[in-house]
Amino acid sequence: MRYVxxxxxxxxxxxxLAITLNFLLPRLIPGDPVEQLMAxxxxxGSVAPGEADTLRQLLGLGHGNGLQQYLGYLHQLVTLxxxxxxxxxxxxxxxxxxxxxxxxxxxxxxxxxISVGLGLALGAVAGWRRGSRLDAGVPLAMLxxxxxxxxxxxxxxxxxxxxxxxxxxxxxxxxxxxxGWHAAFVAxxxxxxxxxxxxxxxxxxxxxxxxxxxxxxxxxxEDYVVAAQAKGLRxxxxxxxxxxxxxxxxxxxGFAISLGFVVSGALAMEIVFSYPGIGYxxxxxxxxxxxxxxxxxxxxxxxxxxxxxxxxxxxxGFLDPRTRASR
Amino acid sequence: MSGTSARLWRAAAALLAVGVxxxxxxxxxxxxxxxxxxxxxxxxxxxxxxVAVFNPYSPTDSTAAGGMIFEPLYYFDTVDxxxxxxxxxxxxxxxxxxxxxxxTLRTGVTWTDGQPFTSADVAFTFQQEITNKALNQFNLPLxxxxxxxxxxxxxxxxxxxxxDLFFIAGKTLIxxxxxxxxxxxxxxxxxxxxxxxxxxxxxSVTPEAMTLTANPHxxxxxxxxxxxxxxxxxxxxxxxxAALAAGELDWGGNYIPNIQRNYLGxxxxxxxxxxxxxxAFLVPNYRTGPTAAxxxxxxxxxxxxxxxxxxxxxxxxxxxxxxxxxxTPNFSNVLDPSLKDEQLPAxxxxxxxxxxxxxxxxxxxxxxxxxxxxxxxxxxxQVIQPYTDYVQDVQIAQQQLKAAGINxxxxxxxxxxxxxxxxxxxxxxxxxxxxxxxxxxxxYDNLLNSALAPKPGVPDLVGNYGGYANSAVDQALAxxxxxxxxxTQKSAFATIEQQFVKDMPxxxxxxxxxxxxxxxxxxxxxxxxxxxxxxxxIYMQPDLGWVVMRLAPAHH
Numbered sequence: 001m002r003y004v005x006x007x008x009x010x011x012x013x014x015x016x017l018a019i020t021l022n023f024l025l026p027r028l029i030p031g032d033p034v035e036q037l038m039a040x041x042x043x044x045g046s047v048a049p050g051e052a053d054t055l056r057q058l059l060g061l062g063h064g065n066g067l068q069q070y071l072g073y074l075h076q077l078v079t080l081x082x083x084x085x086x087x088x089x090x091x092x093x094x095x096x097x098x099x100x101x102x103x104x105x106x107x108x109x110x111x112x113x114i115s116v117g118l119g120l121a122l123g124a125v126a127g128w129r130r131g132s133r134l135d136a137g138v139p140l141a142m143l144x145x146x147x148x149x150x151x152x153x154x155x156x157x158x159x160x161x162x163x164x165x166x167x168x169x170x171x172x173x174x175x176x177x178x179x180g181w182h183a184a185f186v187a188x189x190x191x192x193x194x195x196x197x198x199x200x201x202x203x204x205x206x207x208x209x210x211x212x213x214x215x216x217x218x219x220x221x222e223d224y225v226v227a228a229q230a231k232g233l234r235x236x237x238x239x240x241x242x243x244x245x246x247x248x249x250x251x252x253x254g255f256a257i258s259l260g261f262v263v264s265g266a267l268a269m270e271i272v273f274s275y276p277g278i279g280y281x282x283x284x285x286x287x288x289x290x291x292x293x294x295x296x297x298x299x300x301x302x303x304x305x306x307x308x309x310x311x312x313x314x315x316x317g318f319l320d321p322r323t324r325a326s327r
Numbered sequence: 328m329s330g331t332s333a334r335l336w337r338a339a340a341a342l343l344a345v346g347v348x349x350x351x352x353x354x355x356x357x358x359x360x361x362x363x364x365x366x367x368x369x370x371x372x373x374x375x376x377x378v379a380v381f382n383p384y385s386p387t388d389s390t391a392a393g394g395m396i397f398e399p400l401y402y403f404d405t406v407d408x409x410x411x412x413x414x415x416x417x418x419x420x421x422x423x424x425x426x427x428x429x430x431t432l433r434t435g436v437t438w439t440d441g442q443p444f445t446s447a448d449v450a451f452t453f454q455q456e457i458t459n460k461a462l463n464q465f466n467l468p469l470x471x472x473x474x475x476x477x478x479x480x481x482x483x484x485x486x487x488x489x490x491d492l493f494f495i496a497g498k499t500l501i502x503x504x505x506x507x508x509x510x511x512x513x514x515x516x517x518x519x520x521x522x523x524x525x526x527x528x529x530x531s532v533t534p535e536a537m538t539l540t541a542n543p544h545x546x547x548x549x550x551x552x553x554x555x556x557x558x559x560x561x562x563x564x565x566x567x568x569a570a571l572a573a574g575e576l577d578w579g580g581n582y583i584p585n586i587q588r589n590y591l592g593x594x595x596x597x598x599x600x601x602x603x604x605x606x607a608f609l610v611p612n613y614r615t616g617p618t619a620a621x622x623x624x625x626x627x628x629x630x631x632x633x634x635x636x637x638x639x640x641x642x643x644x645x646x647x648x649x650x651x652x653x654x655t656p657n658f659s660n661v662l663d664p665s666l667k668d669e670q671l672p673a674x675x676x677x678x679x680x681x682x683x684x685x686x687x688x689x690x691x692x693x694x695x696x697x698x699x700x701x702x703x704x705x706x707x708x709q710v711i712q713p714y715t716d717y718v719q720d721v722q723i724a725q726q727q728l729k730a731a732g733i734n735x736x737x738x739x740x741x742x743x744x745x746x747x748x749x750x751x752x753x754x755x756x757x758x759x760x761x762x763x764x765x766x767x768x769x770x771y772d773n774l775l776n777s778a779l780a781p782k783p784g785v786p787d788l789v790g791n792y793g794g795y796a797n798s799a800v801d802q803a804l805a806x807x808x809x810x811x812x813x814x815t816q817k818s819a820f821a822t823i824e825q826q827f828v829k830d831m832p833x834x835x836x837x838x839x840x841x842x843x844x845x846x847x848x849x850x851x852x853x854x855x856x857x858x859x860x861x862x863x864x865i866y867m868q869p870d871l872g873w874v875v876m877r878l879a880p881a882h883h
Contacts, residue, residue, distance in 0.1 A: 029743055030747040042761075043605075046770070047789055048466050054460065054466060084515065088387060095378075161569075162573070170569070171559070176538075274535075
């Protein structure tokens with residue numbers, strides 16, 4: 001219990017630090033939102049002298065000094081009111097995040113699970129059958145991981161969408177449809193999701209496979225594996241029940257942390273496929289000096305990563321008593 | 328048994344009903360849209376998901392709101408400054424001192440909810456700007472608004488307002504009083520289901536697509552012609568370029584590299600229209616640093632081979648401009664006849680070196696000049712990193728200037744850093760473009776008015792970032808703003824143009840390309856170089872609305 005409390009205390013401090021950084025970092029970007037808005041407006045019709053001051057009033061910017069703004073920000077967090085986005089003025093930040101996060105969580109989350117599942121299974125088999133043809137495939141999978149991720153995406157678009165016309169070029173769904181839980185929409189959403197998901201899987205499966213394969217190899221030389229084989233257990237039982245089960249432990253924490261980062265989206269994929277998601281909105285928020293939206297997204301990412309870490313910490317405490325004992 | 332089958336029956340009946348309804352809406356007899364038909368799919372270059380915000384006061388408001396949904400009183404033609412056409416108003420008249428302006432409104436206009444459009448709506452729109460400063464977008468010195476009758480509105484100002492006519496009549500969008508008077512805070516009102524006078528109504532907004540349908544009761548006979556206009560959002564130009572090339576988009580405003588091969592060659596009916604709306608410049612700091620010296624600016628201009636840059640980077644689609652940086656034929660009505668044959672230098676390093684030598688600069692053994700004080704001539708040139716065409720421009724310019732003995736250091740930076748430096752006057756030289764206005768006064772005022780220049784600690788977000796100051800130009804601008812007499816205005820414009828050539832406060836490069844792609848298989852009736860009835864730029868408000876209602880489905 002003391003262990004859990006101490007962990008929770010540590011996470012509370014980490015959360016406070018992260019939240020404070022979320023406040024400070026956006027303000028280190030040069031300029032302010034009005035400058036970015038005016039720069040854009042001057043390219044779509046002339047701007048009038050005095051327009052900037054009116055905008056500042058309209059957006060309700062520039063109230064109070066830094067400390068007052070910080071206290072206001074903490075108050076917003078506690079009351080769960082993040083204010084209005086500037087990029088999408090006057091839409092509340094929560095609406096924007098709510099609208100985009102489903103796409104990210106579903107697509108990136110499912111792709112991660114597929115990638116991890118596939119990578120670990122293939123890695124286990126490759127490690128079990130060292131020197132086999134599958135084992136020779138590990139460097140190939142690593143090659144895909146080493147390739148620039150957006151380039152893999154562009155390649156997929158070129159081959160499967162532009163040349164073969166098997167999949168749509170871009171977007172998350174048929175623009176003629178209104179999103180909702182009906183068959184036509186789900187079908188188009190799935191069709192649009194295949195290439196983006198494939199990008200994520202192709203470019204990340206190698207890393208999981210490589211790690212698992214190597215852990216598998218070192219686990220296989222452990223005495224208890226030799227003992228199990230000597231007992232005459234079936235190879236499948238030894239492979240999955242004895243070797244893979246222990247080899248997978250380091251990957252579990254890697255998986256949990258990746259799970260936390262799922263909510264930050266997959267920027268390159270979103271850009272190449274014009275796919276809905278959080279990553280691009282964060283980029284847009286940064287480019288527009290949109291402090292409220294940036295803070296909202298950072299907060300979601302921070303909390304998700306912290307929660308994933310906490311989960312792993314606690315799980316490890318139960319799974320592996322050695323990590324629990326500090327004395 | 329009965330539970331399941333009853334549910335099945337109900338579902339079947341519902342499906343049937345939906346089918347019948349769909350059939351009804353599809354049949355031409357049921358549409359009241361004066362024969363409007365077809366779907367026009369476009370991208371306005373919006374790179375973020377759509378949100379249902381149709382609030383003209385919001386700076387990030389959807390492009391469609393200005394022109395397609397809400398309309399101004401007049402249309403000012405960005406490609407021809409001499410042309411001003413009636414939109415919601417049919418006539419306007421200034422008082423003799425220019426402090427009051429009376430509009431006569433069009434009759435027979437209704438809001439899309441059926442209410443009549445009257446002078447009360449126009450008065451309400453301007454009155455709102457008086458009572459709530461945050462809504463006074465264009466900083467108009469309004470004092471009172473009067474409505475002598477339902478067709479007449481008189482606006483009064485605290486000073487002569489001739490020069491702001493474009494902002495008053497051409498940019499201010501008229502809102503329905505019966506809706507907006509009940510809104511508690513107009514600044515933060517999303518207005519997701521807008522009621523306007525425009526040719527289109529909002530049908531649906533999803534993050535990826537915004538769909539508008541024709542207003543069946545629109546007051547212009549035979550308009551609009553397309554029943555549905557769908558805007559698609561792309562996060563990246565590569566994606567929208569691919570969609571254009573695949574024929575999935577019928578109108579886009581993308582700059583497509585090697586457009587012949589990547590777009591025009593894909594289909595015999597694909598068209599590209601290029602009507603420039605702005606001029607690209609090297610903007611020098613006029614007050615401090617190496618570019619404050621006229622011979623340096625002249626030498627830079629003399630050394631640049633602009634045509635080479637246009638051909639290399641834009642495939643020749645960035646046409647030459649003139650030393651006055653006056654867009655033609657857009658602003659030809661104010662062109663000083665004595666300057667009409669003036670041309671920018673063709674680009675000759677020897678000529679540039681001569682200018683510097685005569686001004687007392689010395690060519691060093693390293694091939695770079697030193698100024699009369701002995702300091703090497705090195706100029707920092709700022710450019711926005713993601714604007715890849717500008718980055719290419721300045722890299723070529725860097726080599727051309729090096730040949731003339733001027734060392735240019737290119738500083739590619741984020742848009743935020745660039746804008747911040749620009750607005751604070753914190754630069755030596757930067758590349759940017761100005762224009763996008765139907766008002767030559769507004770154009771020169773933004774570029775040259777000394778009152779706008781950034782002051783220490785007071786950034787300037789409108790123009791004249793280099794800090795140009797010339798009392799003759801200020802005086803001429805004031806003259807133009809104080810009269811409607813065209814002869815007086817023309818002679819003042821001539822003064823500005825002559826001073827511009829003499830002082831070279833900015834170094835004009837070329838007219839900024841404005842490539843617009845149209846899929847001729849689907850759409851007809853768009854502006855062309857032969858029929859420049861409006862700006863075909865899809866990102867311009869309210870020009871977009873003026874053009875969209877004139878576009879027609881193509882017949883083959």
